[in-house]
Amino acid sequence: MTATDAATVVTGNGPRKILSNSIDLKPGDFSSIPVLDLTLAFSPNVADRKTVASSLFDACTRVGFFYVKNHGVPSEIISECFQAGRDFFELSLEEKMKIYIKDSENFKGYTPLLGENTDPAGRGDLHEGFDIGYEYSKEGGKMEGVNRWPETLPGIKAPVSTYFSEMVKLGKKLFQLFALSLDLEENYFDDLVSGKGGIMRLLHYPPQTKEGLDMTQLGIGAHSDYECFTILAQQGGVEALQVLNKGGKWVGATPIEGTFVVNVGDMMARWTNDLYLSTIHRAINRTGVRRYSVPFFFGVDYESTIEVLESCVSEGRPKKYEPINAGDYIKQRLSETY
Numbered sequence: 001m002t003a004t005d006a007a008t009v010v011t012g013n014g015p016r017k018i019l020s021n022s023i024d025l026k027p028g029d030f031s032s033i034p035v036l037d038l039t040l041a042f043s044p045n046v047a048d049r050k051t052v053a054s055s056l057f058d059a060c061t062r063v064g065f066f067y068v069k070n071h072g073v074p075s076e077i078i079s080e081c082f083q084a085g086r087d088f089f090e091l092s093l094e095e096k097m098k099i100y101i102k103d104s105e106n107f108k109g110y111t112p113l114l115g116e117n118t119d120p121a122g123r124g125d126l127h128e129g130f131d132i133g134y135e136y137s138k139e140g141g142k143m144e145g146v147n148r149w150p151e152t153l154p155g156i157k158a159p160v161s162t163y164f165s166e167m168v169k170l171g172k173k174l175f176q177l178f179a180l181s182l183d184l185e186e187n188y189f190d191d192l193v194s195g196k197g198g199i200m201r202l203l204h205y206p207p208q209t210k211e212g213l214d215m216t217q218l219g220i221g222a223h224s225d226y227e228c229f230t231i232l233a234q235q236g237g238v239e240a241l242q243v244l245n246k247g248g249k250w251v252g253a254t255p256i257e258g259t260f261v262v263n264v265g266d267m268m269a270r271w272t273n274d275l276y277l278s279t280i281h282r283a284i285n286r287t288g289v290r291r292y293s294v295p296f297f298f299g300v301d302y303e304s305t306i307e308v309l310e311s312c313v314s315e316g317r318p319k320k321y322e323p324i325n326a327g328d329y330i331k332q333r334l335s336e337t338y
């Protein structure tokens with residue numbers, strides 16, 4: 001792929017130079033994950049916001065992963081959500097299985113150890129999870145569904161919901177940066193992202209040093225995410241997440257205090273005609289201590305249509321994908337997972 005391939009894009013107004021045309025595209029060519037400082041993303045000055053968008057363009061076209069710092073989410077809200085996760089996973093298996101994810105039409109609730117499968121050998125993933133989405137009042141179409149909270153631990157609802165709202169706020173901000181980075185109006189995605197599209201999970205990866213555990217087993221097998229992008233909070237000091245570069249090397253996404261890891265998902269890759277990379281990653285916890293993480297998979301509202309953005313189509317990059325409905329796409333992907 002050449003720089004000109006992305007540098008000049010065809011828009012509704014004819015060919016136009018994309019924002020970051022000075023940056024050569026080097027998909028997958030990374031040995032570390034960039035850190036974006038979001039301070040200027042909150043500046044009243046659009047030129048400042050475009051500076052951040054330009055770094056985001058580089059990160060998305062070259063790596064598909066980046067950290068964000070100075071993101072504005074209060075640290076207590078994050079630590080209270082992690083505490084909720086620790087409390088939840090301490091419940092008995094019997095209690096957790098009362099809200100088994102497979103008993104839900106819309107993929108909400110508990111996934112036991114080995115209950116999710118990214119392993120081609122079919123062994124299942126060595127993590128347990130608790131999935132929630134937007135708090136609907138009734139079971140509905142597409143992905144809409146009520147959240148299923150553990151009856152014996154009502155105290156986790158407030159901190160988890162607060163964290164969810166913070167993620168929606170940050171996610172909307174990131175969508176605006178994505179828009180700027182693609183040379184679109186800053187509010188291009190706003191009407192499609194009410195905050196109803198997205199899933200958050202509490203995850204627990206037991207350490208894999210215990211006797212009897214197969215050391216070839218992964219905490220989560222190599223995969224890409226499904227939604228537009230993921231905002232991941234990792235427990236400090238516990239290495240586990242790894243990201244695959246084009247040389248086939250796994251690059252560690254070491255936790256950095258005060259940051260989230262953000263990665264592009266398959267829906268955004270599709271929307272951008274694969275200009276933005278939905279990069280393969282996995283997690284394995286060999287640290288000897290329990291690891292907790294909280295991914296938030298953010299996307300557009302499920303009734304939206306995802307059609308390749310014109311600004312991502314050029315002579316060197318013909319349109320690869322047909323339009324799809326966001327909810328159908330996610331539901332299909334999730335059905336393949338469980």
Ligand SMILES: N=C(N)NCCCC[C@H](N)C(=O)O
Pocket residue numbers: 116117118125199220221223224225226227265297337
């Ligand atoms: N075990 C499997 N297959 N995991 C696949 C990755 C999880 C993706 C995530 N639930 C998402 O919605 O993006």
Ligand SMILES: O=C(O)CCC(=O)C(=O)O
Pocket residue numbers: 203220225232234240241281282283293294295
């Ligand atoms: O726990 C992590 O670090 C990554 C989780 C993840 O990749 C996922 O849930 O899709």
Ligand SMILES: [Fe+2]
Pocket residue numbers: 223224225281
């Ligand atoms: Fe993932």
